[in-house]
Amino acid sequence: MSPYTVTRTLPEDATGAALRADVRAGLTATPKSLPPKWFYDARGSELFEEITRLPEYYPTRAEREILAGRAAEIARATGARTLVELGSGSSEKTRHLLDALTGANGLRDYVPVDVSESALTGAAEALLADRPDLRVHALIADFTRSVELPPTEGPRLVAFLGGTIGNLLPAERARFLTAVRALLAVGDTLLLGTDLVKDEAVLVRAYDDESGVTAEFNKNVLAVVDRELGADFDPRDFDHVALWDRENEWIEMRLRARRALTVKVPELDLVAHFEPGEEMRTEISAKFRPEGVDAELTAAGFTPARRWTDEAGRFALCLATAV
Numbered sequence: 473m474s475p476y477t478v479t480r481t482l483p484e485d486a487t488g489a490a491l492r493a494d495v496r497a498g499l500t501a502t503p504k505s506l507p508p509k510w511f512y513d514a515r516g517s518e519l520f521e522e523i524t525r526l527p528e529y530y531p532t533r534a535e536r537e538i539l540a541g542r543a544a545e546i547a548r549a550t551g552a553r554t555l556v557e558l559g560s561g562s563s564e565k566t567r568h569l570l571d572a573l574t575g576a577n578g579l580r581d582y583v584p585v586d587v588s589e590s591a592l593t594g595a596a597e598a599l600l601a602d603r604p605d606l607r608v609h610a611l612i613a614d615f616t617r618s619v620e621l622p623p624t625e626g627p628r629l630v631a632f633l634g635g636t637i638g639n640l641l642p643a644e645r646a647r648f649l650t651a652v653r654a655l656l657a658v659g660d661t662l663l664l665g666t667d668l669v670k671d672e673a674v675l676v677r678a679y680d681d682e683s684g685v686t687a688e689f690n691k692n693v694l695a696v697v698d699r700e701l702g703a704d705f706d707p708r709d710f711d712h713v714a715l716w717d718r719e720n721e722w723i724e725m726r727l728r729a730r731r732a733l734t735v736k737v738p739e740l741d742l743v744a745h746f747e748p749g750e751e752m753r754t755e756i757s758a759k760f761r762p763e764g765v766d767a768e769l770t771a772a773g774f775t776p777a778r779r780w781t782d783e784a785g786r787f788a789l790c791l792a793t794a795v
Contacts (some may be wrong), residue, residue: 476596476608478589481620487587490614492740495697498752499737499744508639508725508755509587512692517561517591519689526685528677531635531667532631534787536565542682542780543572549778549791550661552629553580555735558652559636560584563595564664565600569631569663570603581624586610616648618639621655628660635667635787638722645758649772656794662774664790666760668781672716677758679723687712690725693754701739709733713751722758726751765790 483489491510498505512520524532529606557566563584574577582599586592592610600606615777621628630652640648652662679686690712694705710727717724729746736743746752765788766776772791781788 473764475609475621475676476593476600478592478596478610478612479622480589481611481613481705482587486614491696491700495701495703495737496740496742499735499742504744504746504752505749506631506697506752506754508693510696511689511754512588513692513694513696513699516689519685519692519727523681523684524687526681526683528681529686530662530674530784530786531680532565534782535665535789536568536633538780538787538789539565539568541547541679543568543777544576545780545790546629546663546791547576549573550627550663551577552661553577553625553628553750554626554628555579555582556585556621556628556630556655558585558619558630558632559634560564560586560595561588561591563599565633566631567599569629570606573629574603574606577741579606581607581609582608583611583618583621585613585615585623587612587614588604616644618651619655626660626791627655628656629663630656630661633663633665633789635665635757637664638667638760639755640758641756642758646771649768653773653794658794660794661777662769662792662794664765664769664792666765666788666790667757668786669721669759669786670786672718675716676714677722679725679757680712684712686714686725686774690727690754694727697737701737703735703737703739705735710752717756720756720758721760724753725755726753728752755776760788762788762790 596608613619691707699702713726713728729750733746769792775793775795780792
């Protein structure tokens, strides 16, 4: 079995420092907010895996349908010999791409990028068990910040899947896409997963399931802040809220205080007051129209090349070429 490399580009305490900064900024802002990346401790990751299997939550199934049916076309269109995946997690759905790229182009290198070392090592070991000739260069990095890729054979394909681009505000998306373009040579490609604008009721149900799994997932951010920063949030003091913002065309998840609250965060020497009914935003999930995606990619230095959707037209994968 080929060895894999794991390179840490984040300082050891980078995650803790980022959490402290985000919680301080979010709890002192008006309105209050916490970034969605803090959902994903071990329990949060388990809950999200459960969400992806819910009947109401279509994006994961829709994207998997596209990858299963179109991976060979994607491989031929890119000619990629290196696959870079941002926010790779378990790398499970990437297997379709890896197989197609290996068969069509003789893929040699896979570069998964994630903040979780355990997710990266677990994925690398599982992949190499089936693909002993694959070279895996895992990067412990925050893909929303500067990332330096290892030297690998071109052309490169960067995959950013799952509709995660929708968690970024428009200005953040512009900076992110421009930074991705800076990593690439002319002719390299980006495969971008985007959830599409659709019926409001379908969208809201996907983020407010009947069984309450998404509500538990949303409240898990409070458990993370409690554990890591010594805060005294009680999830029972908050209701899960999911709503559709028609103007911005995104879903917002919020936590609504059931009563007047005072929350202490000892690690930050911070006290946060909540009024009855006050809402704290925990996630946006933007939904896209094809023309909007094309405009954002073009502004960042890409030329949109191909687009594939699932049969129901709920989700899209856009392939764009660096120019």
